[in-house]
Amino acid sequence: MANRIQQNMVAFVLNGRPFSVAPDPDETLLETLRQRCGCADVKKGCDEGACGACTVAIDDVAVPSCLVLTVACAGSRIVTSAGLATDPLARRIGAALAEAGAVQCGFCTAGVLITAWSMFRRIPSPDRDTISRELTGNLCRCGGYDLMVEALAGLG
Amino acid sequence: MSSPPPPWPWTDPYVADLSLPGMVFAAMARSTHAHAALRSIDLAPALATPGVLAAVDGRAFPLMGGVIHSSRDEPVLAVDRVRYVGEPLAAVAAVSPEAAKAGAASVAAAFDPLPPVLTMRSVGLDVPLHEEHPDNVLRDVALEFGPVDESFASARAVFAGTYHYGASTHAALEPHGVVAWWRPEGRLWVWTSTQCPHLVQHGVARLMGLEPSAVRVITPRVGGGFGGKSEVFSHEVVAARLSMLLGRPVRLILSREEVFYTHRGRHEALIDLRLAVGAHDEILGLDADIILNGGAYAGMGLVTTYYAGQFLGIPYRVGAFRFRSRRVFTNAPPAGPKRGHGSVQIRFAVERLLDRAALSLGLNPLAWRMSLALKSDETTLNGLKIGSSGFTRCLEEIARMTAPLQCGEGEAIGVAGSAYISGAAFPIIPNRLPHSQAILRADRSGLFVLTVGVAEIGQGALETLRTLVAQTLGQPTDRVLAVAGDTDACPVDLGSYSSRVTLMAGNAVIAAAAAVRRQLLEAAGDRLAVAPESLDLVPNRVVVREDPGGKGMSLTRAIARAEERIGTVIGSGSYAPAVEPGPYPGGALGPSPAFSFTAAAAKVRFDPDLGAVEVTDIWIAHDCGRAVNLARVNAQLHGCALMGLGEALMEQAGLHRGIMDPVGMLDYGVPTARDLPRIHAVVVSAADPAGPLGAKEAGEGPLLPVVPAIANAVARAAGLDICAIPLSSEDLVRPSARETPLSGEAALR
CATH class of the missing domain: 1.10.150.120 ([2Fe-2S]-binding domain)
Incomplete structure (x- = not known):
């Protein structure tokens, strides 16, 4: 069991600081940032990648965070406006x-x-x-x- | 003082960003039927869902909601019937948003389907939505001003057309949301994304069975409104009820899909219009039959019904006019006020028919409109008192900017004109109380703190009001702070709708600032042994007007002297319009203390093979009286140009097989940065004596002529009679575009 929890941890660098979270498999980066990381500056406008209010930079590329699964962000450098x-x-x-x-x-x-x-x-x-x-x-x-x-x- | 760092406005919390200790999360269950009797509703499966703490259904709310007293027809949660897909059925509170969503999804409801009314063209054939309206018409209004039949009989030429205006929605970027907290002392605090905090205070109190004094409404930063956040909504009331049940704060944020169901967007309209032109090219008469698709509930629809007819003629002089305006119920999310409420649809029809008449009579469409323009201090046939009118100058500006342009193959320029209210002269709930109030306190530190009940929704209300205070006090704007949108802290203001804030709250804050100014000058005059009238306020100082370099004192000293003399330095101001209603039933709907005027032009490129329309340029000349804050006015003109472009070409929010379609931003075509035409915005200043320092509105009026200007340009470029909005390439490329939709009368048969 301990191993399993270990496997589910996702580590990334958020606004210059290392961060580890244990997201659900279907959890979007937007949800992780707002609910687990306290990033209220990342806004949820449509939740389908149309409005861009949740845009963050992942490894310097601007993407809507509602279209990215958190589990896919392991090792990434994530920057929000607050950063x-x-x-x-x-x-x-x-x-x-x-x-x-x-x-x-x-x-x-x-x-x-x-x-x-x-x-x-x-x-x-x-x-x-x-x-x-x-x-x-x-x-x-x-x-x-x-x-x-x-x-x-x-x-x- | 060193200048402050540039602002980081995105650090201010919106309602979805608020968190309180012990806060729980709510979600709503919604109807999956367009029209059905609600046989039963079972909350037990929801309450058995892990993490769910409480659930409520319609039985928790004995009173019906509705903004207007005479048409309260909307339950907080459905009781015995559902009337549109997406109508709120039940609400669930849980320890996490996910658990709340799961709980809401498990609410079990049983329905007996009823035949749905899916278009306003089938009215009268189906089961009525509301027993008290067997014909499915909320209100049937008919008004006539002047000899209409005679004017048509004596006309040089008569033109007629039938126009269809499609529904659209606000699509403010921030979804609606609320945090409600029933506090231990027995008061309810409600943070909500609203344009009208005091309206929500009273509405939530009524529906909860509380006194208004027990409810405090606070607006955090609001991410856009455009009219879509100006009613009391189910989510606000159910969050309050759930908080009361649990004794914990409850947060309920709508998903984008739910925002589309909440709607209150532009009414779909079908307009039969006739125009009589006289021997001297004057408008002898206008005659309109207007049918508005109101969706399932009344909302503010009564106002829409009147506005659609009352504003038929302005900005032009009209010999006689009449209208019949009917708002029908359909099984769709309720329509409501969207930027340019009630006026945008009819403007499209009138400006299209004028253009057709101009073409037929060989008149220059711009010069003709100029000859028809209402001038300052005229009164319209239906009793609208036009204060200042800069309409002729708006048209001159459009002429100046567009005259040198050449149009190539497939290109054309269209023009249109409009006028709009600067706030409704009479409140929704009839009374003689002030519409706006303000309190201004001079602080010993040299700051002025303004408290005012308006909501800042991105339009720049607070910056504008602060500027008015600062100018009255001769101080820079950054010396004035504003506390707004908190019903405990701020005196009553009707809210940020109806283009009323600059004029109404503006007059109130100027009165408050003038009182503070008087107190400061009296105290300084006392100290300096000079008459207060000889003193003046300049940045950070009180000076003798004739000798500014001579004796005087610092502002902070003047404030301290005033405190010594009279205690707290505080001024208050209030505003109620000094306007009479028209002497006829419905005469209170339409009058305003002042009217803004706009002229617009659009240049389009039309590809007949594809039916494709590209709008390359939009010109707007807007008379907002004196522009208090030019940058904010300019931003409003740009916003109106873009929203008009969206309505004309891209946006549609109607039923598809009984379901609102679309329900997402991906499918709903809000203009992007790539759709951006060149926008040329010019401000015309016809200062109005009723406005604060001469100011009128700028937030809604500029949208009105944009849609018909685009339609007129396309009609000229394509050689088609454009009778329907939004324009679709499919229609433009096919001959069917030349067919007019069903006439209004035929629709009702």
Whole structure:
């Protein structure tokens, strides 16, 4: 039995700190982060990978955490928006979004921040078209895309 | 003072992020039938589920819910009948969300199916949904203003069309949710994602058999509303009941599927419209027959029924008009208020028919609209008092921005106009009490703390109200803090709906700030031995207006002097509109202290082989009076453009084989960053004497003309008479697009 529990443990690095959890086999990373790891900054908007509110970076790639099984995250480096509170690039992104009026109800913002952060690490100077393509997986019902794209284009 | 670090707004908790000691989790069981008698319901299997602590069904709630007194028809949990798939049946509380879900899934209900009413075109043929409405019509409203038949008889030209507007839903990114806590002292605390904290306070109290004084409602950060969070919902009441049963806090967060069932979205509408044009191209008459698909319950539908007709004419001068407006019941999730409540559907119909008339009469659609525009201080036939109107300037701005453009093959530009209320002049529950109230306290530290009952739902209400206070006090906005959306802390405000906050709460906070300003200047004047009228407030200082560099004192000293003199430095303000209702039944539905105006244009590219529409540009010129916070107004214009684009081309939330379809974000087509046209937003400022520092609304009105502007552009580009929204490529590519839907009268036969 002890062996079995051992096998079910999943270890990953979350926001720079090692973490071990014992998830259910069908548990999504979103559930693990919100319910086991205290990551209230990761939002649940649709639970089917459509809205992007739960976006996190897994090994620097932005993905909706509701589509990832936690058991598949062993050994991964997971970053949520809260983990970027002191990251200079993320702070520049956050400040630019806020200044542009692109943070309205705010429910999409944490996911947008991760997507933008991941984009800038791959593409230091994205054009507007690239930015809007990258943001396609992050719905903003307040309709702030144009303001976001404008803000992010100014950072490149 | 060094500037604060940039904000991290996503660290503020939403209701789903709240946790309390001993908190348990709730889930709901919902109807799997569109229409059925509920023979029995058995909670025993749910109570036997591991981890389940309590369960309730409709027997726990003897009173019917409903926002409007005359149409309380909605049970908290179904009692003897279910009326749509997804209707709440029972609720279960458990030690974990998973256990609650398992418990809810095991609730055993037995049904006797009834014939469902699945479209509003089959009304009268089926079993009525509500015994008191045998014809399945909630309300049949007919109003006439001026000589309509004569106007049509004497018209130079008469145009007629039948228009169908599809249902859509708000799809706010944050799902609805609640944490309810029945506390040991016998009070109920409710954290909920709502636009209307005081409405929820009173609604939950009534349905729980409590006094309103026993209920405290708190809104944490709210992840969008758009009208979809402005009623009292079953999940709020059942969480309260479960908490009372258990003596523990209960959290209930809706899944996205449940949000689609909760709905209250845009009413599907079928509109028969006639237009009479006179010898001088004036609108002699409008005549509309409007049928609204209300879904299973009344909700705010009475208001929708009136608004659809009352706003037929604005923003234009109309010689005579009449309407008949009927809201029918169907076995669908209830429709309700969505951004531009009641007005968006009729705007589509009127603006389409105007465009067809312009084409037929050889009139320039933009110049013609300009000649029809309502001007400042006019009163409409149905008694709407237009304060300031910047509509002509809005159209001029659209003309200026679009005039130099060339349209290529398959491209065209369409225009449309609109007007909207800045808050309803009369509350849902008739009374003469203030609609908005505010308290402002000057703190010894030099801060001003505003308490106001509105809910911040992402629209920027608090920033706008803080700005109004700051401007009244001559201070930077960051010196003003706001405490909002807590019914224990804040005086009553009707809530963040009806585009009322800037005007109504704005007037209240300005009155509160003016009182504080007076107290500070009197205290400073006393100390400086000068008349208070000669003093002025500038950032961090009180100065003599004529000699700002001369004697004066710091703001904190002025506050301290005032405290010495009068005690706590506090000002209050309240606002009730000084507007008369129209002198006819229903005349209270429509009037507003001020009206915003909007003109919009859209440029589209149409591919006739694919039926594909690409919207390349949207122009919006919006008259919001004086823009208190230009960045926030601009964000609202962008949001309206995107939501209008979605309604015009992508979004539909109706029944498919008796079930709401879709019920997920993946299938419901909210516009993404890739669907983004170029948006050109311009603010026109026709300051209104009724508005705070001249301000009017900006959150809803700008949506109204976007949909018809797109439809008008497509009609021109494709050479089709567009009569249905959303536009579908399938319809546009086939000749069937030229067929009009069933007329309203035929639908009811």
